[in-house]
Amino acid sequence: MTHRSVSVVGLDADDTLWHNETLFRDTQERFHDLVVRYADDDVDIDAQLLAVERRNLDLFGYGVKGFTLSLVETAIEVTRGRVPALEIENILAWGKDMLAHPVELLDGVAEIVHQLAERYRLMIITKGDLLHQETKVARSGLADIVEAVEIVSEKDEPTYGRLFEQHRVDPVTFVMVGNSVASDVLPVIALGARAVHVPFHTTWALEAADAHDSDVYPTLSSIRELPGTLRAFERRS
Numbered sequence: 491m492t493h494r495s496v497s498v499v500g501l502d503a504d505d506t507l508w509h510n511e512t513l514f515r516d517t518q519e520r521f522h523d524l525v526v527r528y529a530d531d532d533v534d535i536d537a538q539l540l541a542v543e544r545r546n547l548d549l550f551g552y553g554v555k556g557f558t559l560s561l562v563e564t565a566i567e568v569t570r571g572r573v574p575a576l577e578i579e580n581i582l583a584w585g586k587d588m589l590a591h592p593v594e595l596l597d598g599v600a601e602i603v604h605q606l607a608e609r610y611r612l613m614i615i616t617k618g619d620l621l622h623q624e625t626k627v628a629r630s631g632l633a634d635i636v637e638a639v640e641i642v643s644e645k646d647e648p649t650y651g652r653l654f655e656q657h658r659v660d661p662v663t664f665v666m667v668g669n670s671v672a673s674d675v676l677p678v679i680a681l682g683a684r685a686v687h688v689p690f691h692t693t694w695a696l697e698a699a700d701a702h703d704s705d706v707y708p709t710l711s712s713i714r715e716l717p718g719t720l721r722a723f724e725r726r727s
């Protein structure tokens with residue numbers, strides 16, 4: 491058995507360190523209540539929004555700004571142009587509210603990240619709008635604790651591979667921690683690194699991944715279990 495120490499821990503941000511998806515869900519509910527007044531009875535507003543978001547992902551990328559544009563586009567589509575400009579103004583205001591919203595760390599995050607920093611090199615790896623994510627990292631109070639913050643447009647194998655090279659990280663000593671199996675777990679494992687899944691209670695449909703063999707990576711019910719899990723990683727190989 492080879493000993494595989496852990497030296498670098500990558501931390502996802504949205505819904506791993508702080509609340510994110512709940513904000514999107516709240517806005518989507520308000521959007522539904524607004525648009526339903528102008529839409530035909532047989533329109534599935536939420537399904538149409540998801541289709542528009544999926545269609546726009548390559549152009550807009552992840553984040554609030556792309557989401558807001560997709561809300562506007564969906565509002566126009568499902569009402570066949572009947573939605574008044576004043577309502578579009580409301581939708582744009584919700585997007586701005588989301589961008590200005592304070593960062594709320596999830597339970598245990600501040601304590602656990604400080605604790606991990608004593609033992610490991612820490613990197614925040616997140617995708618989304620560059621400016622918004624930079625702002626959230628600054629507001630989180632965690633910026634000075636981590637060694638690096640990487641804001642990327644996609645979290646896939648090529649991206650992680652590039653980050654490993656750039657930060658001189660040996661994948662076998664790297665562990666990624668996050669709430670998305672598709673973005674935080676599978677691409678990292680494919681590169682020979684390890685991953686820990688910390689699910690959030692709700693996952694955006696476009697982040698949902700098929701269930702995988704849980705023997706490959708541990709799933710935690712709280713980030714508070716992370717220090718123990720990492721030490722267990724170092725004991726087995």
Ligand SMILES: [Mg+2]
Binds near residue numbers: 505506669670
């Ligand atoms: Mg996340």
